[in-house]
Amino acid sequence: MKNLQGSPNKLTIHNTNTLHEDLLQGLLTAISVIGLLIASIGSYEAFQNSDQWLIPIYWVSYLTVLLFTFWKKPGYRIRGGSLIVLVYIIALTDIMADGLGGSGRVFLVGLIFITGILFERNESVFMLLVSTLTMIAFTIVFTVGITNIPGDSRSSQLAAWIVSTLSLLMIDVLIVVSLNYLIPRFVTALQQSQQLANELKISQTTLTRQVDERTKRISKRSDQLEAITFIGRDVMSIQNLDQMLNEAVDLISNQLGYYFAGIFLTDEVNQYAILRAASSQGGHRLLMSRYRVYIGETNFIGSVISRGILRFRHYEENEAQTSETPELAETRSEIVLPLRARDRLIGALDIQSHEIEEFDEANLKMLQILADQL
Numbered sequence: 001m002k003n004l005q006g007s008p009n010k011l012t013i014h015n016t017n018t019l020h021e022d023l024l025q026g027l028l029t030a031i032s033v034i035g036l037l038i039a040s041i042g043s044y045e046a047f048q049n050s051d052q053w054l055i056p057i058y059w060v061s062y063l064t065v066l067l068f069t070f071w072k073k074p075g076y077r078i079r080g081g082s083l084i085v086l087v088y089i090i091a092l093t094d095i096m097a098d099g100l101g102g103s104g105r106v107f108l109v110g111l112i113f114i115t116g117i118l119f120e121r122n123e124s125v126f127m128l129l130v131s132t133l134t135m136i137a138f139t140i141v142f143t144v145g146i147t148n149i150p151g152d153s154r155s156s157q158l159a160a161w162i163v164s165t166l167s168l169l170m171i172d173v174l175i176v177v178s179l180n181y182l183i184p185r186f187v188t189a190l191q192q193s194q195q196l197a198n199e200l201k202i203s204q205t206t207l208t209r210q211v212d213e214r215t216k217r218i219s220k221r222s223d224q225l226e227a228i229t230f231i232g233r234d235v236m237s238i239q240n241l242d243q244m245l246n247e248a249v250d251l252i253s254n255q256l257g258y259y260f261a262g263i264f265l266t267d268e269v270n271q272y273a274i275l276r277a278a279s280s281q282g283g284h285r286l287l288m289s290r291y292r293v294y295i296g297e298t299n300f301i302g303s304v305i306s307r308g309i310l311r312f313r314h315y316e317e318n319e320a321q322t323s324e325t326p327e328l329a330e331t332r333s334e335i336v337l338p339l340r341a342r343d344r345l346i347g348a349l350d351i352q353s354h355e356i357e358e359f360d361e362a363n364l365k366m367l368q369i370l371a372d373q374l
Contacts, residue, residue, distance in 0.1 A: 099155030
């Protein structure tokens with residue numbers, strides 16, 4: 001059961017990792033579909049604007065995404081990290097080409113969000129710092145005249161870059177704080193949900209096993225009761241005593257599936273109980289040796305006859321019933337039931353089984369019915 005169920009913590013970590021893997025795969029798949037359009041349209045626009053240097057960047061980025069969409073061998077962190085690097089490169093390229101008028105800042109915001117949901121807090125804080133420093137670097141590049149965009153005066157204004165950088169920083173901080181607040185709670189909820197699911201699964205497994213065991217026991221008891229009825233009806237039709245006893249023990253073994261059945265009858269002076277009929281090879285050897293037991297507390301069968309009360313015993317897995325009857329060394333469970341005739345004890349029915357703890361409250365009553373019939 002332990003192997004089947006597993007550790008709840010390990011199962012939760014496994015499911016959380018699976019969730020991240022599925023999320024990353026979904027992002028890569030979506031980007032690989034939309035990225036084809038972006039790369040195609042971006043390349044056409046770059047060609048029209050004489051920015052041919054952007055074309056290889058678009059297509060290398062797209063092919064890299066396509067590669068990691070279908071090639072999962074590098075592992076989660078490498079694939080996720082590559083996605084983040086590609087988004088960052090696209091953001092740099094767009095800002096370099098279009099300044100404040102392009103969509104580079106949107107890619108930087110998306111960069112923080114993707115990092116936050118794919119990785120932990122430290123990575124998202126690091127990318128927040130990278131995003132802010134990137135905006136500061138471009139502020140210097142555009143405002144001191146290192147590069148400029150013809151017709152875009154706003155990208156050369158320091159105030160515009162400061163406002164844009166602070167706005168981007170504010171949005172990034174909100175994303176980082178929100179994700180670091182929500183994700184741990186989401187993971188906790190996932191753990192609780194998984195724990196409840198595990199407990200429900202265990203309960204269902206236990207209940208199913210109990211129902212199966214109960215059904216098997218009921219079916220077995222029904223078969224035993226039917227067999228007992230058959231034995232009683234068959235034995236009652238026999239007039240010869242020895243034939244009746246032999247038929248009875250054979251039917252008990254064959255119909256009820258017990259390893260050994262023996263009938264002991266008391267002698268004339270009520271001192272010994274003599275084995276008169278027995279099933280199994282070991283039982284036949286006991287018959288040949290004229291096996292008998294003293295009626296009294298010195299032995300198991302004799303104590304049942306002297307008290308008039310049934311007794312049963314179970315042996316441990318590596319223990320055999322060899323002290324009294326080595327011929328029946330395969331016995332693991334034994335029950336002895338008193339035999340009565342007109343309220344007088346006349347002997348005992350001894351039944352032995354291969355199974356450990358074979359006899360319980362239910363079949364004790366049925367076997368007592370059988371003994372009473374005999």
